[in-house]
Amino acid sequence: MVALAAAFITWLFMDIMDKKQEAAHPWSPVAEITDTTFDPAVWGENWPKQYEGYMATSEMDPNNKVANTDPSVPEDTREFKTRSKLAIEPRLVSIWKGYAFSVEYNEPRGHAYMLDDQKYVKRMTDFNQPGACLNCHSSVPEVVNALNPDDPADGWAQMNKLPYSEVVQHAGGPIGCIDCHDPATMKLRVTRPAFIEGIRAVKALEGIEDYDVNRDATNQEMRSFVCGQCHVEYYFKGEGKTLTFPWTKGLTVDDAIAYYDEIGFSDFEHATTGAKVIKAQHPDFETWSQGIHADNGVTCADCHMPYKRDGAAKISDHQVRSPMLDNASINAGA
Numbered sequence: 630m631v632a633l634a635a636a637f638i639t640w641l642f643m644d645i646m647d648k649k650q651e652a653a654h655p656w657s658p659v660a661e662i663t664d665t666t667f668d669p670a671v672w673g674e675n676w677p678k679q680y681e682g683y684m685a686t687s688e689m690d691p692n693n694k695v696a697n698t699d700p701s702v703p704e705d706t707r708e709f710k711t712r713s714k715l716a717i718e719p720r721l722v723s724i725w726k727g728y729a730f731s732v733e734y735n736e737p738r739g740h741a742y743m744l745d746d747q748k749y750v751k752r753m754t755d756f757n758q759p760g761a762c763l764n765c766h767s768s769v770p771e772v773v774n775a776l777n778p779d780d781p782a783d784g785w786a787q788m789n790k791l792p793y794s795e796v797v798q799h800a801g802g803p804i805g806c807i808d809c810h811d812p813a814t815m816k817l818r819v820t821r822p823a824f825i826e827g828i829r830a831v832k833a834l835e836g837i838e839d840y841d842v843n844r845d846a847t848n849q850e851m852r853s854f855v856c857g858q859c860h861v862e863y864y865f866k867g868e869g870k871t872l873t874f875p876w877t878k879g880l881t882v883d884d885a886i887a888y889y890d891e892i893g894f895s896d897f898e899h900a901t902t903g904a905k906v907i908k909a910q911h912p913d914f915e916t917w918s919q920g921i922h923a924d925n926g927v928t929c930a931d932c933h934m935p936y937k938r939d940g941a942a943k944i945s946d947h948q949v950r951s952p953m954l955d956n957a958s959i960n961a962g963a
Contacts, residue, residue: 662812667771672806678939682947683806686739690954693736701733705749711736727900728908729756740949743767743803753793759870760796761789765859767800770807770820775799785822789870809855817851818843821858827874828854834879852928857914860929864894880915 660666660674673680689709697707714734715721725731733751747753747766763772769788776791776799777784788796811818819825819842832840846854862885866873875888886907889895895905917923922932932952934945946955 664770664807664812665774666812667768667774667801667805667807669802669805672810676806678944679806679947684741685948686950687741688948689738693738701749701751701754707745707749710746711738723901725897725906725908728897728906729758730908732756740803744800748797758793759789759865760787760791760793761865761870761872762793763788763796763800764821764823764863764872766803767797768802768805768808771801771805772796772799782822786869786871789865789872790868804859808858817848817855819851819854819858821872823863823872823874824854824858824861827861827876828857830877831880834877849926849928852930852934853914853917853923856929856933860911860913862910862912862915864889864896880918882909882912882915885909885912885915 658675660671662672662675666672669680669683673683689711693711694709695712697705697710700707712735714736715731717736721734722731725734729752732755735746735750738746743766747762752758753762760772763769769785772788773781773784775784776787776796808820809817819828825842828842829840832838837845842851842854861874863872863874865871875885878884878888889907894907896908897906898904899906914929917929922928930945933949934947935952935955936943937946938944948955
C-alpha cells in the first residue's frame with residue numbers, strides 16, 4: 630500500500646509539473662513571424678488553436694443564409710450571402726434615399742467574410758468609393774505595406790485617398806492576426822491610425838496629454854481598444870478622405886453631433902427632402918464605453934472572445950461572435 634501511495638503521489642506531482650510547464654509555455658515557435666507575415670495561416674502554425682477559432686468565423690447562422698442569386702458583378706462568386714436589411718426594414722430605403730445604403734444593406738456575418746462582402750455589395754460596385762473603406766474590412770498592415778513599405782504613414786494616406794477599386798487589389802484578405810498582435814511579443818496592439826488619434830483626443834479631455842495607446846494602455850483596456858479600431862462611428866475627412874473618428878468633444882452621440890455641426894459635415898443630402906443627413910455607421914465602441922460593462926471593467930473580448938481552457942493553457946476564443954451564441958461567454962458574464 631505504501632508503494633502504491635508513493636507511486637500515485639509521484640504521478641500526481643509529475644502531472645502537476647507537466648501542466649505548469651504547459652501553462653508557462655503555451656506555444657512553441659514553428660514558423661518565423663515578422664512585420665510582413667500577413668497570412669494568418671502562417672501564424673496558425675505557431676498558434677493552431679487560435680487559428681482554428683479564427684477560421685470558424687466562416688460558420689454561418691442558417692437562419693441568416695440566402696443564396697447569392699443576384700451577384701453584383703461577374704467576379705462575385707459567393708455561393709451565399711446574408712439577408713437584406715432593406716427587405717426586413719423597407720422604410721430604410723426611404724430614410725436613406727440618395728445614399729448608397731439605400732441600394733444594398735445586408736445583415737452582418739463573421740470576420741471571414743468581411744472583405745468579400747464589402748467588395749461585392751452594390752454600395753461599392755455601383756458607386757465610386759474611397760480606399761478608406763478598407764480600414765474596417767481588410768488587413769490594413771498588408772495594404773499599407775503594399776502602397777509604401779518604407780513609410781507606413783504615407784501608405785495609409787494613399788490607401789484612404791485612392792479609389793477603392795484600385796486599393797482593394799492590394800487586400801489579400803480580411804482582418805488577420807497582424808492587425809491586433811505585435812509579431813515580436815504577441816501583445817495586443819492598435820494598427821489603425823484613426824483610433825490612435827481618436828483615443829488620444831479622448832484621453833486629452835480627461836487631462837491625459839500625449840497618450841499613446843500602444844504604450845500606455847493596459848492589456849485589459851486593449852481587449853476593447855483593438856475592437857474599437859473598426860467598431861466605431863467615423864467619417865472621411867477632407868480631400869484626402871482620411872478616416873477620422875469624431876471624438877475631440879467626447880464619445881456621446883451629442884458630442885458627435887456637436888463635432889459635425891461645428892465643421893458643417895453631413896453624410897448625404899436626402900434625395901426627397903434635401904435635408905443634410907448624418908448616417909451613423911457602427912458606434913459599438915462608443916456605446917460600450919458609456920454602459921455598465923465599461924463601468925465594471927468588462928471588455929468586448931470578455932463576451933465576444935471569452936477565455937477558454939486548452940489543456941492547462943488559457944486562451945481567448947478567436948471565433949469572434951455574438952455572446953448569445955456561446956455558453957462560455959454567458960458564463961463569463963454571469
